[in-house]
Amino acid sequence: MAKYLISFPSAAMAVPDGEMEAVGRDAHAVIEQAKAAGVYVFAGGIDENVPPVLVSADRMVTEGGYPWARPLDGGLTVLDLPSREEAVAWAARLAKACLCAQELRVFGFDPQS
Template sequence: MPQYLVYFNQQWVGDHDEAWFRSRVEPSTAVVRDMQRQGVLVYAGGLVEELEEAASADATSGEVIVTDGPFAETKEWLGGLTIIDVPDDESAREWAGRVAEGCGWPQEVRRFKDGSLQAVTRQG
């Protein structure tokens, strides 16, 4: 089956108070639990929002340069992602809609290129 990335940029979240964010925990985790039950979830998680904890790696000059913070040209940055394994675009769009509804902010969904996502198992 094809695999899809459902994601959002942090800037899409909007400004909300703490109570609003707490109100999104149950609906968003309910969608993830449903994905688990239906066997379509590969991975889901949000990212740390503090950009000073980010780092960027660039090898376009022929030399690898790692710097603190997001890539200098970035105007938006990734806030979280979900990877799902579903039969078709329609199913992926339905799940993306459910994630958007659960979180309360927009999501984008894109199919991985055929053969580009490899299963990785943790050793140890």
């Protein structure tokens, strides 16, 4: 089993007027299916009203994220799945529910975690 990150940036969600409630309902239904299947780890969205901060090793806090990186926003789901094929299938379900393509990444296994 591997943990897969399924995500999308906020700009990818071009939901037609009046359909956001249905998109939310459909996305939550997929999450409930993942929970029922026993593959759910975590899901949520980045709170874009709270700006990021950089924290250094000496605990210095600097407002803003890395200036050279694109902003991290949108939604994400982490699932524990037996194969990439299963991950693609779940990503397709979320893409259909959210009305936008999903990025799929696998977490590297850390035996000490």
